[in-house]
Amino acid sequence: MKSHWVVAITGASGAIYAKSLLEELGKTNIKISLLFSEYGEWVSRHELEISENVLLADYFGKFAKKADFQFLENSNLAEQVSSGTSRFSGMAIVPCSMATLSAVACGNSRTLIERTADVCLKEHKKLILVPRETPMNLIHLRNMATVTEAGGIILPATPGFYNLPKTIEEIAQFLAGKILDQMEIGHQISERWGEN
Numbered sequence: 001m002k003s004h005w006v007v008a009i010t011g012a013s014g015a016i017y018a019k020s021l022l023e024e025l026g027k028t029n030i031k032i033s034l035l036f037s038e039y040g041e042w043v044s045r046h047e048l049e050i051s052e053n054v055l056l057a058d059y060f061g062k063f064a065k066k067a068d069f070q071f072l073e074n075s076n077l078a079e080q081v082s083s084g085t086s087r088f089s090g091m092a093i094v095p096c097s098m099a100t101l102s103a104v105a106c107g108n109s110r111t112l113i114e115r116t117a118d119v120c121l122k123e124h125k126k127l128i129l130v131p132r133e134t135p136m137n138l139i140h141l142r143n144m145a146t147v148t149e150a151g152g153i154i155l156p157a158t159p160g161f162y163n164l165p166k167t168i169e170e171i172a173q174f175l176a177g178k179i180l181d182q183m184e185i186g187h188q189i190s191e192r193w194g195e196n
């Protein structure tokens with residue numbers, strides 16, 4: 001069966017990581033269900049300088065060269081991925097706000113993002129959270145520990161610099177490469193230390 005990943009964008013800083021990830025996923029032949037929270041949209045528009053005239057779905061949709069991109073409404077809990085019977089491969093929340101991290105750690109399922117994350121944990125599918133906040137308080141740290149204990153993967157937005165990136169895009173691609181590795185999707189978006 002075709003690999004099917006859910007990618008969610010929430011309101012933490014770092015929309016460029018989602019952009020890099022989706023650019024690379026767009027080159028594969030997998031299915032992507034993309035959704036964003038209200039503040040995921042707000043921060044993405046601000047950081048990626050997307051004009052109000054452009055639908056976010058269209059902005060990210062243009063990256064789908066080979067992949068099958070589908071856009072979902074975060075308010076629609078009746079989507080297929082909301083059910084434990086759904087056969088999607090897993091979910092990446094990129095970037096993941098502390099608010100969404102908290103909702104996932106508590107098992108809140110009031111939005112499609114939160115519900116799909118909950119489905120991933122209960123069905124033992126891969127759940128990758130890319131949190132971004134600094135500094136972090138004890139609640140943030142405990143929520144990350146809770147999600148890890150429940151089987152989720154905390155992949156903080158902390159790019160490495162040992163490949164000597166020259167542009168912001170290269171910094172984002174480093175992180176996108178780490179996410180793709182967790183998704184077990186082959187890529188050449190970033191160099192691997194010692195391989196070149």
Ligand SMILES: Cc1cc2nc3c(=O)[nH]c(=O)nc-3n(C[C@H](O)[C@H](O)[C@H](O)COP(=O)(O)O)c2cc1C
Binds near residue numbers: 010013037040099132
């Ligand atoms: C410009 C801007 C930057 C933000 N950056 C972060 C951030 O880096 N991390 C974070 O946890 N929240 C950040 N927030 C706050 C979240 O957007 C806010 O908590 C929101 O309720 C998150 O909801 P969501 O998870 O449903 O997107 C930021 C908000 C704005 C407006």
